[in-house]
Amino acid sequence: MPARREQLNRDRVLAAAVALADAEGADAVSMRGLAQRLGVVPMALYKHVANKDELLDGMIDAVVLEIEAPVDGLDWRSAVRRRILSARTVLLRHPWARRAMESKTTPTPIVLAYMDSTIGIFLGGGLSVDLTHHVMHALGSRIYGFTQELYDTTPAIEIPPEVAQFMAMQFPNIVAVVTSSPHDPGSVVGPGCDDQFEFEFTLDLFLDGVERLHHKGWHS
Amino acid sequence: MPARREQLNRDRVLAAAVALADAEGADAVSMRGLAQRLGVVPMALYKHVANKDELLDGMIDAVVLEIEAPVDGLDWRSAVRRRILSARTVLLRHPWARRAMESKTTPTPIVLAYMDSTIGIFLGGGLSVDLTHHVMHALGSRIYGFTQELYDTTPAIEIPPEVAQFMAMQFPNIVAVVTSSPHDPGSVVGPGCDDQFEFEFTLDLFLDGVERLHHKGWHS
DNA sequence: CTTGACAGGTGTACAGCGTACACCTACTGT
DNA sequence: ACAGTAGGTGTACGCTGTACACCTGTCAAG
Numbered sequence: 001m002p003a004r005r006e007q008l009n010r011d012r013v014l015a016a017a018v019a020l021a022d023a024e025g026a027d028a029v030s031m032r033g034l035a036q037r038l039g040v041v042p043m044a045l046y047k048h049v050a051n052k053d054e055l056l057d058g059m060i061d062a063v064v065l066e067i068e069a070p071v072d073g074l075d076w077r078s079a080v081r082r083r084i085l086s087a088r089t090v091l092l093r094h095p096w097a098r099r100a101m102e103s104k105t106t107p108t109p110i111v112l113a114y115m116d117s118t119i120g121i122f123l124g125g126g127l128s129v130d131l132t133h134h135v136m137h138a139l140g141s142r143i144y145g146f147t148q149e150l151y152d153t154t155p156a157i158e159i160p161p162e163v164a165q166f167m168a169m170q171f172p173n174i175v176a177v178v179t180s181s182p183h184d185p186g187s188v189v190g191p192g193c194d195d196q197f198e199f200e201f202t203l204d205l206f207l208d209g210v211e212r213l214h215h216k217g218w219h220s
Numbered sequence: 221m222p223a224r225r226e227q228l229n230r231d232r233v234l235a236a237a238v239a240l241a242d243a244e245g246a247d248a249v250s251m252r253g254l255a256q257r258l259g260v261v262p263m264a265l266y267k268h269v270a271n272k273d274e275l276l277d278g279m280i281d282a283v284v285l286e287i288e289a290p291v292d293g294l295d296w297r298s299a300v301r302r303r304i305l306s307a308r309t310v311l312l313r314h315p316w317a318r319r320a321m322e323s324k325t326t327p328t329p330i331v332l333a334y335m336d337s338t339i340g341i342f343l344g345g346g347l348s349v350d351l352t353h354h355v356m357h358a359l360g361s362r363i364y365g366f367t368q369e370l371y372d373t374t375p376a377i378e379i380p381p382e383v384a385q386f387m388a389m390q391f392p393n394i395v396a397v398v399t400s401s402p403h404d405p406g407s408v409v410g411p412g413c414d415d416q417f418e419f420e421f422t423l424d425l426f427l428d429g430v431e432r433l434h435h436k437g438w439h440s
Numbered sequence: 441c442t443t444g445a446c447a448g449g450t451g452t453a454c455a456g457c458g459t460a461c462a463c464c465t466a467c468t469g470t
Numbered sequence: 471a472c473a474g475t476a477g478g479t480g481t482a483c484g485c486t487g488t489a490c491a492c493c494t495g496t497c498a499a500g
């Protein structure tokens with residue numbers, strides 16, 4: 001009997017899937033690819049996850065669980081800000097998670113628990129249920145630490161000069177805005193200009209607005 | 221010679237693809253499915269679009285072209301608001317377009333032109349280049365008329381009472397917030413609570429903040 | 441009038457995907 | 471000792487996008 005390799009289990013499968021996605025991107029996580037990585041035949045995985053969708057759920061759960069728990073003793077605004085920025089640092093470690101979360105339509109209990117505790121910060125801070133409701137919608141994916149930057153306006157490859165000139169002709173406003181201030185590649189989640197500064201800028205713009213509504217006694 | 225069916229061309233292919241997606245959802249738009257719809261063999265499509273990715277680009281372009289052009293004679297805030305709400309009504313007609321746009325990483329010239337003219341509204345209204353830059357990031361997908369509602373918190377199926385009780389135990393805050401005010405199913409783009417009221421609420425929260433920054437002479 | 445290029449539709453084929461289903465094997469509780 | 475079961479295997483199916491060779495009708499040039 002050969003030295004038996006360690007038995008698979010759900011957590012090992014999920015951990016391997018996350019590691020594979022971290023290392024080679026989400027596309028590398030196919031049932032076949034993941035199985036190979038684990039030295040196992042594809043169908044073996046189905047003994048531990050129901051299907052690929054559930055595998056993705058598990059991967060997302062693993063990421064969400066890395067987000068720091070709410071900190072006691074802070075005002076609601078600081079607590080929310082801190083938690084969201086914690087979510088962001090987690091997503092910087094797992095850039096694939098952004099698209100994975102976007103592509104899902106139903107939350108897992110773990111994601112629900114994350115949302116619930118985040119909502120709890122607002123309600124605990126005295127915000128009305130209605131205002132909290134709207135704020136959660138307004139935040140959208142931002143509570144998970146990323147914004148939806150649809151397109152990458154700062155391409156990695158340098159653009160040839162004739163293209164640059166063409167762009168300046170066709171899209172003068174884009175060029176004016178994009179060339180005004182560069183982004184920090186180290187702080188972006190996935191493609192796009194979703195860097196740390198922009199993220200915090202918008203987050204604070206939001207929280208300012210919410211705080212103002214709250215102080216005005218906004219109710220519905 | 222049988223009555224020859226009308227020849228294919230790029231526009232007919234794109235129009236059929238959009239119609240198919242409208243009618244049966246984005247998943248129905250496979251090269252084989254679309255070809256069948258056009259009474260043609262799958263490979264015939266490749267004489268008119270380079271590959272499936274370009275097909276999707278073309279479909280998105282078709283949708284973006286439906287968005288109303290900027291209206292002259294309005295202040296920047298009204299002009300932006302109007303344009304974004306126009307984008308939203310377009311996306312209500314083509315709910316599949318939301319995910320399609322999310323899944324792309326590179327904009328087409330037509331999408332760039334849309335962005336350019338939208339940026340032009342801000343710059344033309346006197347906003348600084350820097351502020352405009354941040355605002356475009358902050359708006360994110362909102363300039364295309366949808367928000368990123370990751371999860372559908374108002375499921376279509378009614379939930380059994382024991383599940384409801386379990387939810388109330390596990391996620392009291394979510395339940396409190398979700399049950400507070402219902403959403404209008406007719407005004408949502410895709411799954412989630414992205415309804416018209418929430419959309420405008422957040423849009424105005426944004427525009428308020430931007431206007432305030434602008435009046436403060438915000439520059440960098 | 442012929443000829444040759446070419447645009448556009450066809451047919452076959454392949455690699456990759458998720459996964460259903462039958463099987464086999466080793467361990468466990470009675 | 472025996473039955474049950476958890477977990478890994480092998481084969482196979484239908485689906486996807488698409489490469490490549492082919493054929494056919496139209497049209498312009500010699």
